[in-house]
Amino acid sequence: MHACRPVSRRMLLRSGSGLALALSLQPAAAFAAGITPAARVPAPAPTRAPRQNRAPLAPQPLLPLPTGSIKPAGWLRRQLEIQAQGLGGRLDETWADVGPNSGWLGGDGENWERGPYFLDGLLPLAWALDDAQLKGKAQRFIDWTLDHPWPDGMIGPRANDDWWPRMVMVKALIQYHDLTEDPRVIPVLTAYFHHQLGALPGRPLKDWGRFRWHDEVVAVLWLYNRTGDAKLLDLAKLLHAQGWDWQAEFADFPFRRKVTLDDLGMVRRPDGNFDHTMTDRALSGHGVNNAMGIKASPVWSLVSGSKADRDAVHHHLAELDRYHGMPTGMFAADEHLAGRSPSQGVELCAVVETLFSLELAAAITGDAAIGDRIERIAYNALPATFTDDMWAHQYDQQTNQIKCSLAPGPWTTNGPEANLFGLEPHFGCCTANFHQGWPKLNDSLWMGTADNGLAALVYAPCEVRTIVGAVPVRLTETTDYPFRNTVSLALHPERPARFPLKLRIPGWSKAMRVTVNGQTAAGRAADGFLTIERTWRPGDAVAIAFDNPVTLEPSYNDAVAVTRGPLLFALPVAESWQQWRPRGLTADWEVYPAAPWNYALVEPPRASAEHPISPVPFSRRMPPVTVTARVARLPGWIEAHGGYAEPPPPSPVALPEAQAETVTLIPYGAAKLRVTMLPVAMG
Ligand SMILES: [Zn+2]
Numbered sequence: 001m002h003a004c005r006p007v008s009r010r011m012l013l014r015s016g017s018g019l020a021l022a023l024s025l026q027p028a029a030a031f032a033a034g035i036t037p038a039a040r041v042p043a044p045a046p047t048r049a050p051r052q053n054r055a056p057l058a059p060q061p062l063l064p065l066p067t068g069s070i071k072p073a074g075w076l077r078r079q080l081e082i083q084a085q086g087l088g089g090r091l092d093e094t095w096a097d098v099g100p101n102s103g104w105l106g107g108d109g110e111n112w113e114r115g116p117y118f119l120d121g122l123l124p125l126a127w128a129l130d131d132a133q134l135k136g137k138a139q140r141f142i143d144w145t146l147d148h149p150w151p152d153g154m155i156g157p158r159a160n161d162d163w164w165p166r167m168v169m170v171k172a173l174i175q176y177h178d179l180t181e182d183p184r185v186i187p188v189l190t191a192y193f194h195h196q197l198g199a200l201p202g203r204p205l206k207d208w209g210r211f212r213w214h215d216e217v218v219a220v221l222w223l224y225n226r227t228g229d230a231k232l233l234d235l236a237k238l239l240h241a242q243g244w245d246w247q248a249e250f251a252d253f254p255f256r257r258k259v260t261l262d263d264l265g266m267v268r269r270p271d272g273n274f275d276h277t278m279t280d281r282a283l284s285g286h287g288v289n290n291a292m293g294i295k296a297s298p299v300w301s302l303v304s305g306s307k308a309d310r311d312a313v314h315h316h317l318a319e320l321d322r323y324h325g326m327p328t329g330m331f332a333a334d335e336h337l338a339g340r341s342p343s344q345g346v347e348l349c350a351v352v353e354t355l356f357s358l359e360l361a362a363a364i365t366g367d368a369a370i371g372d373r374i375e376r377i378a379y380n381a382l383p384a385t386f387t388d389d390m391w392a393h394q395y396d397q398q399t400n401q402i403k404c405s406l407a408p409g410p411w412t413t414n415g416p417e418a419n420l421f422g423l424e425p426h427f428g429c430c431t432a433n434f435h436q437g438w439p440k441l442n443d444s445l446w447m448g449t450a451d452n453g454l455a456a457l458v459y460a461p462c463e464v465r466t467i468v469g470a471v472p473v474r475l476t477e478t479t480d481y482p483f484r485n486t487v488s489l490a491l492h493p494e495r496p497a498r499f500p501l502k503l504r505i506p507g508w509s510k511a512m513r514v515t516v517n518g519q520t521a522a523g524r525a526a527d528g529f530l531t532i533e534r535t536w537r538p539g540d541a542v543a544i545a546f547d548n549p550v551t552l553e554p555s556y557n558d559a560v561a562v563t564r565g566p567l568l569f570a571l572p573v574a575e576s577w578q579q580w581r582p583r584g585l586t587a588d589w590e591v592y593p594a595a596p597w598n599y600a601l602v603e604p605p606r607a608s609a610e611h612p613i614s615p616v617p618f619s620r621r622m623p624p625v626t627v628t629a630r631v632a633r634l635p636g637w638i639e640a641h642g643g644y645a646e647p648p649p650p651s652p653v654a655l656p657e658a659q660a661e662t663v664t665l666i667p668y669g670a671a672k673l674r675v676t677m678l679p680v681a682m683g
Helices: 009-015 018-025 075-083 087-093 114-128 132-147 163-180 185-199 208-213 213-227 230-242 246-250 278-284 287-293 296-304 308-325 348-365 368-384 429-443
Strands: 061-062 071-073 344-348 396-398 446-450 454-456 462-468 471-478 486-493 497-504 514-517 525-528 529-536 538-543 550-554 560-564 568-572 575-585 588-593 597-604 609-611 623-634 663-668
Touching: 061 348, 071 075, 071 114, 071 429, 071 497, 075 087, 075 114, 075 429, 087 114, 087 132, 114 132, 114 163, 132 163, 132 185, 163 208, 163 213, 163 230, 185 213, 208 213, 208 278, 208 287, 213 230, 213 287, 213 296, 230 296, 246 296, 246 308, 278 287, 287 344, 287 348, 296 308, 296 348, 308 348, 344 348, 348 368, 348 396, 348 429, 348 663, 368 497, 368 525, 368 568, 446 462, 454 462, 454 471, 454 486, 497 538, 514 529, 560 623, 568 623
Parallel strands: 454 497
Antiparallel strands: 061 446, 071 462, 344 396, 446 454, 462 471, 471 486, 486 538, 497 529, 514 538, 525 529, 550 560, 560 568, 568 663, 575 588, 597 623, 609 623, 623 663
């Protein structure tokens, strides 16, 4: 029944617009001419140890390694290469908002968040791949920003003085300093923060910046750790004082169902747009703000020293799960918080911002369960919302996604393009902002520990170079995780060195096995980590094996989601891709179902099978792992008028005269049309 082979975007381009194909294979000479020569890019910074916080900031249990310490390997490297060869590396060649006329390059084009957003992901991508051309593209934005401060210390385009886009730019600048130690960065940041400290009382945070203040505090504390400038702590406190109090919001969470226009105090105008989009209610129920707000309490706890502030993130996540949670680890927010029906969507910006928030929150809290959630989101929700070649993405992805067409959808405020795949469906924020997802995941796989060790927070193939104690250490992680259940580590300290190695114990793994040089490891399991402390010698080998049975997780209306380890599985619906319109080097696409989708599980799936991993890791055509399931059609489960699946009917469902079929479930990230929350049949 799912015999219809999916058609790749490349094949569609061949059969469709010849113009689009030609463009997609040609470098854009006009833009290439504007790229900074690689020679102007500073040499990489030397290998460094991670830093503990400077007093009086609270110490943290896990210490992010300086950006650039971790290089991707294996499938993760291929995924980053796909990003680089798609919109991730070439967006500036086909989208004017980050092109050569960007306000962040001195032009009179877009001068708000889009340039900094693009840079925030392009930088770590370029250095992770050591790609000279991409480094040159990133360097143009860096050079313009560092070389054109205002006389009063302000940075950025003169035509726009909003604090918010600068919060993104400083986030990029601290990564750039990690990567290069360019001596221009610290003076420019210092002058900017001093300027802001003086200016904020008269020109306080507003709208987006007011709800995202914590992202700037991260950069302010980064600088404080390097300079000890007490004024920076004053600035952090002022940002907190002017910013939205997420902790108070979640103490009595007001959004306990899919929000309506009335809930938000929003009014639709005759032209389809909205009045009152910037009310506190609308901004505090906004999906991306909530995603970014996850880091607010833990980041603030570094200044306040309060355990209650630090731990508030657990309550924050629990409330999002309880009222809006999805099996992808995300919460539904198709612009605003949207309840638990699997037909609701979540925005790509919210996916990558949740990941970044969790990466910081994991470091500050040391909570291994946050590592589980990072994997669930990164290995499912993140790849699901892109085409295989990362030349097109969705604004909103749905957990049960049976059609991506120009139709109203179940959204409260988003438009009919919201779940199409394309260049900038619905709105271009995600086009600019998605770039940080994979590269920052790479940068967070390993962290230093407060007791001078190393911790594996998220498992993926990579190579780490850092300093542990005073000893340079190279560590390689060889694995096809999450598609396989084993991980091999090789440690290469420059000389024998005693330190703790902490390995995250996933919550779903009940019998993780670890050996060191072939012998069962004598480790200590506590707080979600197995700690092995010994004198590590060059060539020491650690082997990890997880148990990862196929598991059913209960979800909305007692439907179930199928998981194996960090991977979520979905029933793939045969896809018919139809180009809606060409968009420069890429195109916008609708996706229609080419087979029925309304199935219920008739027995719990147990058997999984592993297959070769293709050059596209989350490939629908060659899924690296599959689960066999028995299902039957559920005729009463239908498509809603707006072009989406009705919520699954309450389980167990009755299936009179059901004809059971055997089907193959594939990773959620590989199935662009899919049913993920499956009703369960009686019997
Ligand atoms: Zn977005």
